[in-house]
Amino acid sequence: xxxxxxxxxxxxxxxxxxxxxxxxxxxxxxxxxxxxxxxxxxxxxxxxxxxxxxxxxxxxxxxxxxxxxxxxxxxxxxxxxxxxxxxxxxxxxxxxxxxxxxxxxxxxxxxxxxxxxxxxxxxxxxxxxxxxxxxxxxxxxxxxxxxxxxxxxxxxxxxxxxxxxxxxxxxxxxxxxxxxxxxxxxxxxxxxxxxxxxxxxxxxxxxxxxxxxxxxxxxxxxxxxxxxxxxxxxxxxxxxxxxxxxxxxxxxxxxxxxxxxxxxxxxxxxxxxxxxxxxxxxxxxxxxxxxxxxxxxxxxxxxxxxxxxxxxxxxxxxxxxxxxxxxxxxxxxxxxxxxxxx
Numbered sequence: 001x002x003x004x005x006x007x008x009x010x011x012x013x014x015x016x017x018x019x020x021x022x023x024x025x026x027x028x029x030x031x032x033x034x035x036x037x038x039x040x041x042x043x044x045x046x047x048x049x050x051x052x053x054x055x056x057x058x059x060x061x062x063x064x065x066x067x068x069x070x071x072x073x074x075x076x077x078x079x080x081x082x083x084x085x086x087x088x089x090x091x092x093x094x095x096x097x098x099x100x101x102x103x104x105x106x107x108x109x110x111x112x113x114x115x116x117x118x119x120x121x122x123x124x125x126x127x128x129x130x131x132x133x134x135x136x137x138x139x140x141x142x143x144x145x146x147x148x149x150x151x152x153x154x155x156x157x158x159x160x161x162x163x164x165x166x167x168x169x170x171x172x173x174x175x176x177x178x179x180x181x182x183x184x185x186x187x188x189x190x191x192x193x194x195x196x197x198x199x200x201x202x203x204x205x206x207x208x209x210x211x212x213x214x215x216x217x218x219x220x221x222x223x224x225x226x227x228x229x230x231x232x233x234x235x236x237x238x239x240x241x242x243x244x245x246x247x248x249x250x251x252x253x254x255x256x257x258x259x260x261x262x263x264x265x266x267x268x269x270x271x272x273x274x275x276x277x278x279x280x281x282x283x284x285x286x287x288x289x290x291x292x293x294x295x296x297x298x299x300x301x302x303x304x305x306x307x308x309x310x311x312x313x314x315x316x317x318x319x320x321x322x323x324x325x326x327x328x329x330x331x332x333x334x335x336x337x338x339x340x341x342x
Contacts, residue, residue: 063094064188067133068166070124072159075272076150083146086111087269088121089251103238106251110269118261127170135160153283220260228254305339312336 071089087110111121125142128134138144139159150157169188175181195213202211209215217237224233232254251274255265272278288296296302312332313324321327324336 065090065170066167067128067131067161067170069093070170072121072125072128073273073278074145074148074157074159075155075278078268084148085269085272086121086145087273088124089273091250103235104250105235107256108251108270108273109257110266120257124170131165131168133161133165133168135162151283154281156278158279220256223259223262224254224256227259305342309336309339312339 069091071091072086073089074084074086076084087108089106089108091104091106093104109120109124111119116122129140129142132140134140136159138148145159148157168186171189171194173184173187173189173193175184198211198213198216202209205211221233221237224236228236232252236252236254236256253270253274255270258265312335316324316327316330316332316336319327319330319332321330321333324333327333
């Protein structure tokens with residue numbers, strides 16, 4: 001959500017939105033086959049594929065949620081024959097008081113909800129499918145996420161975003177007027193619009209008082225205050241941290257969604273999402289293949305550097321330095337080290 005001058009994100013304002021506003025300014029999973037296997041989620045050979053950029057590598061002018069700030073992961077169920085488990089990590093780069101104390105944090109959100117209305121993951125996947133964001137063609141059928149097979153040696157799969165959507169805001173302004181009706185393709189949702197939506201939601205629900213962002217934040221704080229350790233509570237709400245807070249992981253070790261809704265936390269998913277081995281690949285090569293070594297030895301630049309290196313070795317020996325390490329600090333020695341490092 002974009003923060004504009006009209007209203008800050010955490011404001012308790014009841015700013016009304018303008019209803020007349022108009023656009024205020026591997027395998028087969030990648031090639032569309034019907035196969036249910038997928039080792040191609042993380043390939044980087046597609047022109048439109050995601051890169052390994054960090055979540056904060058994109059555009060920051062909007063100060064809003066971009067697709068690059070979210071990661072959807074699939075892990076097999078521990079019981080054979082059951083659908084895969086799907087969860088999402090949401091990274092918050094912009095939080096309260098960030099100018100004086102920037103604190104990036106990541107929340108784990110699972111999809112284990114009996115009521116779809118309260119499934120943040122389901123709603124987010126719906127947005128992603130509407131925006132055609134997934135690189136894997138077969139991901140357009142959400143059922144495939146729950147039944148895709150893990151590639152050999154990998155305990156999980158990570159959904160890849162298309163490169164063109166990495167910096168696309170997830171929540172965007174509505175289009176109204178001049179015969180338009182829908183959602184803007186690029187303009188992030190304004191804070192004032194979000195506040196208006198909350199107010200209307202409260203009115204529709206029959207609340208006596210306005211439904212506000214401040215109320216949501218305070219409601220979660222009251223719940224977390226009795227369930228989470230003080231250090232984790234301060235991490236969630238960006239309160240003045242104690243010493244312990246500086247040693248906490250970037251990922252918040254608390255199920256904020258389950259706590260707010262008063263439901264049991266899915267501890268299996270919450271713990272699994274934080275395993276260091278989650279993204280391990282036992283099938284990844286640890287050395288060059290014989291073919292790669294042969295190709296490298298024939299490369300013109302490698303041959304040229306090898307010849308220069310041998311010539312410098314002869315010169316160093318001729319100068320009386322044996323072993324070569326005794327020539328450390330000499331110009332010939334430093335030149336040889338630069339060539340070896342090239």
